[in-house]
Every structure is written in structure tokens, then in C-alpha cells.
Amino acid sequence: GESVGLHLPTLSVQEGDNSIINCAYSNSASDYFIWYKQESGKGPQFIIDIRSNMDKRQGQRVTVLLNKTVKHLSLQIAATQPGDSAVYFCAETWEYGNKLVFGAGTILRVKS
Template identity: 90%
Template structure:
């Protein structure tokens, strides 16, 4: 089937290790950020979000860090599992339901 992101940056991680996926966003006025996971042949799946009044938010095995000074967003996945293999996109938004601007994506490959 069709593969998502054939020419994307790839991060290879050993199973059980922690993964860090980085994203630089473009608009200093963006105040809402989302990480999505997309597996081949599927739509993007919401993972975690963060608003600009926070610099860290934790979910189950995932943590998002926001550095507004350098317009940088990161997604940390603890104890990476084979099921985490996918393309990960960050997305930024400005004040509500405006169209999200998506980054290019990073392919995470988990080595068992």
C-alpha cells in the first residue's frame, strides 16, 4: 500500500529506549500545538496537545515540551515499542479553529 513520507527524516530507536522527535515551528503567534501519529494507510491520530501558556505536558508514555523562545517543540516517547513505529507530525495553530499548519513529519522506526 501507499507509504506516508517516503523521503522524511528517519529516527531509528531500539525497542525499550526513549525517543525524542523534534519540530521547529514557524509562527511566533501560534498558541496551540498538537502532535499526531500516522501509520501507513491510516489518518493522523491525535497524540497530545499543548497550549502556549505551558512548557511541558505529559500523557501516557509521551511528553511534549514547548520552547517558545526558539520556537521548538519536541515529543518524547518513553520505553518505545514496535507499535510506536509511524510518521509523527507536529502541527501549530493560532487562536482557535484556524487551519492547522503541519510540519513535514519524522518517521520513527523501532528496532526490535
């Protein structure tokens, strides 16, 4: 569902379930992608990154999948916890790029 006011997509999951957050990126030349987590009242925090020569990368409880054919990125969070509640952003950049371009963000709400 969509969060009224912020107009960001919202994902509500039960504690312990897996979460999948999606992102469509725009630049076919982008070769490096990052997921950031932003908790309420705080700045964005790096979660995980992936380069375009990879399809999948795993971290602690998080996995990022990259589908370059359809320019799609996803973040999977295993066994979602209340502390995972935040806004999640994907960001992209390209070779020799000196800036990150952020996507619109997705709100993740974890129900206990």
C-alpha cells in the same frame, strides 16, 4: 538519518529505549500545538497537545516540550514499542485560527 525517497528525517531506536522527535514551528503567533501519529495506510491520529502558556505536558508514555524562545517543539516517547513505528507530525495554530498547519513529519522506526 534521512529516508531516501520521502526526504523525511528518520529516527531509528531500539525497542525499550526513549525516543525524542523534534519540530521547529514557523509562526511566532502560534499558541496551540498538537502531535499526530500516522501509521502506514491510516489517517493521522491525535497524540497530545500543548498550549503556549505551558512548557511541558505529559500523557501516557508521551511528553511534549515547548520552547517558545526558539520556536521548538519536541515529543518524547518513553519505552518505545514496535507499535510506535509511524510518521509523527507536529501541527500549530493560533488564537482564532480555524486551521491547523502541519510540519513535515518524522519517521520513527523501532527495532526489536
